[in-house]
Amino acid sequence: MAYLELIQIEKHYDSFHALKSIDLQVEKEQFVVFVGPSGCGKSTLLRSISGLETVTSGRIVLDGRDITSMHPSKRNVAMVFQNYALFPHLNVFDNIAFGLQLQGLAKADIRRRVERAATLLHLETMLDRKPKQLSGGQRQRVAIGRCIVKQPKLFLFDEPLSNLDAKLRVRMRVELLNIHYETRNTAVYVTHDQVEAMTMADKIVVLQDGRIEQVGSPLDLYERPVNKFVAGFIGSPQMNFLEGRGSRANGGGISFVADGLGMLKLPLFAEGLKTDQALTVGIRPEHLELEPRSQASQVKAVVNIVENLGGETYLHAEVAPEIPLIMVKLHASHGPSRGERVVLHFPADKIYLFDAEGAAIPAKLLN
Ligand SMILES: Nc1ncnc2c1ncn2[C@@H]1O[C@H](COP(=O)(O)OP(=O)(O)OP(=O)(O)O)[C@@H](O)[C@H]1O
Ligand SMILES: [Mg+2]
Known part of the structure; x- marks a missing residue:
């Protein structure tokens, strides 16, 4: 059995059919990227995995556990959004530590985990700063740090770099990959960006209109698109x-x-x-x-x-x-x-x- 399995997922928002017979398998330590035109259901699928949306039918299994109806906080997944949602009144250390403090972890343990994440993310010297004293890229790193310290089974990213300028996006892309290799985490990542998808993914999932059009490695999709939609979507220009x-x-x-x-x-x-x-x-x-x-x-x-x-x-x-x-x-x-x-x-x-x-x-x- 794969590490993450989506089995026949359907999602209706009232009369709107947002996800249609989604079947997907993600292996442990894989980096999977969802791409597709605006409105095709990428965020809905990601939010369904995290538990922020409930699916209409189908099953979600993570590491052998059926999490389909589990409360988001119990699923052991962490999600990074496009707008990082940091607490403005807390410094970097407390922003990263927030979830752990809620869980009631021992102080020394929290400090150890936060410092390790801060080193990984090059934030060691900024732990006392407030979010408004950070650049966009640094804020995004704090948001990622907050996920890393929770040591989740699965990382979910919804266009985490799209608010950054082009240069910073390239740098953060490389840093995210480095973190992925170092922490060996399993990740599902949504992006609009062709280059991000092609360079970061072990496996790309192309969605259109709530359906999976094709799943494969970046080169598979580039060389052997199953249809005109995928052929036109993958590759730039x-x-x-x-x-x-x-x-x-x-x-x-x-x-x-x-x-x-x-x-x-x-x-x-x-x-x-x-x-x-x-x-x-x-x-x-x-x-x-x-x-x-x-x-x-x-x-x-x-x-x-x-x-x-x-x-x-x-x-x-x-x-x-x-x-x-x-x-x-x-x-x-x-x-x-x-x-x-x-x-x-x-x-x-x-x-x-x-x-x-x-x-x-x-x-x-x-x-
Ligand atoms: N709460 C909701 N109620 C009704 N329809 C919704 C709701 N949330 C999303 N939708 C619809 O479901 C479809 C998929 O939305 P979703 O946000 O998953 O798209 P997306 O692929 O993430 O798009 P984008 O690239 O623009 O972020 C869209 O047509 C959207 O209008
Ligand atoms: Mg979206």
Whole structure:
């Protein structure tokens, strides 16, 4: 049995169905990240695990104990929120120690645990300060410290870094990972941030509309998305999609036709493909190439917008007015300029195919 098991979780808020048949297993010491669009149910699921929400049906089992109907304080989980909710009148030490003092732990024990957490979080020199004398990142560390000292079975984080500026977010991300490795805790972490999800997670859970779309390692989801939604959600900038119709071509391969594009020959074999079926071709911006190579399909385009980020350059290329701009990510500080004509090469091994319902169609390279 897994360390944390969510079994057929359903949640209704009156007539609104917020969580739908959620099944999930989290192993001990895993760092699991929930991602998905706003309103998809990430916080609801996290709050259900913590006990701040009651589920309509289903079971939550933590370390072999059914905690589904247990009071939040008895579950042995700790939650860190986006707004850290520190007590303004208490200093850092007392803010961190608060839960332990409530539990009635011995003073010496409390001091030992708080000092250990403070060292881990680089707060040793700030124990006497009040929250208003701390930066945003330091306040967030105090909130995390308050959880660490409780030695919970499970850490729950709901967008803990989203109130911090970009630079601090990067630093705290690394610190959180360090704490995770040092304390070997099990964590469920909600974020909007692609980079946080990809870099922190052992396992990412992609949610949409109250349902789990896919669960897997960051690379699994990046390389083998099960559907168009996950393909578009994981990866930044997002995958390009061309909508059209596909058929098996004479002599092998797939002929793909779309308004404005004409016919594109794909050197791929897809077993399930019917004749003239609705088909979406997906390709990631980082996989498009401007130089020809074998086993690639070609599309002519005109560069419309150039975004230069220093080490990399994003091109927005127009194939035809009726086709959304295609994004190309170049690992270079220079590239074609606005108005320039380019040929986009779609390496066959990097092409994704999706059917009318958005499900991924497995395809093999023609040899
Ligand atoms: N107490 C409530 N009563 C009714 N509906 C609610 C309640 N709480 C949340 N919802 C609805 O449930 C859905 C999921 O909300 P939730 O807060 O879990 O989304 P989320 O994925 O965390 O979104 P965000 O990324 O914006 O934080 C939303 O449509 C929301 O409006
Ligand atoms: Mg939320």
